[in-house]
Amino acid sequence: MSKIFTVDDLTIREFELVDLEIFARYRAVEAVARYQSWSQYSIEKANSLYQSMQGHHFGEIGLWFQLAIVETKTNLLLGDFAIHFIDAEQVEVGFTLAPEHQGKGIATKALNAFIEFLFNDMNKHRIIATTDCENHASYQLLERVGFRREAHFINNIFFKGAWGSEFQYGLLKTERD
Template sequence: MDIQLTSPRLIIRALAPGDLHAFAQYRALPEVALYQSWSHYSYQDACRLYENMNRQAFASVGHWFQLALIEQDTHTLIGDLAVFFIDKRQVEIGVTLAPEYQGRGLAGEAIYALLDYLFLELKKHRVTAVTDAGNQACSRLLKGIGFRQEAHFVDNIYFKGAWGSEYVFAMLASDWSRLRC
């Protein structure tokens, strides 16, 4: 997978085999898994994800890809961006950060760089993000970047033994052009 983006504090690149231990460690933390699709995350889970992802060319429709977020100063893996190519013009994204790196603006910085790439380089039309309605930090992040909340699905997903609600956020390429001016 050939992709490398930079932002003032981050290098955003393909997840590499050397990242998998750290990747699995922060994903295994209960506070990280709280709003994620997994409850327990292991090194074997990370290896399976990596193997499945690397069977496809980056930006293949119908596939998820994880991009490593590397802190430029320390070359430490601090989180990841998830990118799902819904079709040729639409993409869904997500972000996960290790707890010690949250609250510093790094997730927003990573998403800004990714949106530039998706809209300006890949010429995508629409980017969406779905979050648990209880994940207020993620909702604030997405709204702060300029995403529009388009839906609030109530009790739409049976998740970790209970019904959960989700918000859907979206941004169009035309929105991004206006925001960047």
């Protein structure tokens, strides 16, 4: 297991094969997929994503990586982070929690720790996140941990058969020092 970091009772680590069944199951939930780029999710898609990350170095510029958010004691997958290494100084993040783990403060704790990891351990200058304007839980989480809303794109994306609007958020390392 390749652990990235631990915060209290949570561990953020690279995905393992054991995670894929739970990962596929919560991604297949309609409410989870509503604001995501996928509509239906299968174990085959989860395995394909896992395989696509193999052989790449975490932090490789231009690539996306998924990281597992797990309960440290049980190694149970609770959710995941997506991270895109835009360039040497900037990253984009996304997050998804399984429905049964939402509303318990897990995302806030994990995201705060992830931000600290990115700024302090990886020495990133800037983190961005983009969310659907209708995804209140997502943008409220971003604001709760200190992200600034930088843009409101109106009907900028044709998504699942309709035009949608997005908020873009940003956070600088200097804002967390």
